[in-house]
Amino acid sequence: MEDSHQQSHQTGMLTFAKDLPNVCSLAGLLCALLAIYCAVLGNFPAAIIGMIWAVFFDWGDGIIARGMKGRTDEYRAFGAQLDSLIDIVSFGVCPAVFLLSYGEFSPWFLPGAFVIVATAAIRLSYFNIFGLVDSSTYMGLALDNNVIILAFVVLFEGFFSETVFSVIIYTMLMFMAAFNLAPVRTPKFTGRWFYVLTVYTLLLTVIYGWILWSR
16 A cells, blocks of 8 residues: 555656647647637637637546446546646636637726636535535536526627627626525536537537638
């Protein structure tokens, strides 16, 4: 047991990073970083594409991990920590920057950005301790749902003025933050839902890609 414990400490960090589920997690982090970059530049369609692909890879890493046989406890623990830290960026910092940029970095949007990041930190900390209510149920709305809903709602920005739609986005994200922390049970979408997410991701990529191309 002591030799095994010592050996786990000698495993290099990059060895864990090369684990396939963790590679998938890091691909999601890259998508989130690109989304933040595009949001800062005011390229919101490209930012949405990056955000929705971050969700896709976030779901994908778990599916890959569950399908791998012989994965050690150390790799599973490392993957869980990496996934949680990346979620802070993908579903906390990224939507917060999106909101700030959409609000033209007005100070009025700072409280909302803080609420988004703080909500992500609180929810993920809670989940890391208590986990799921059961195998298919979360306590509160999962953070990735915020991006899924946001990506759909932004499709309708052309029907409103920029000022009005910024208020709509602000209000919607605050309501979702409340549901993220609410003591309500929500389903964990797994199994066939990943195929639905895949179609949704590809469809939105095409739509937002067309919006970018037509500019």
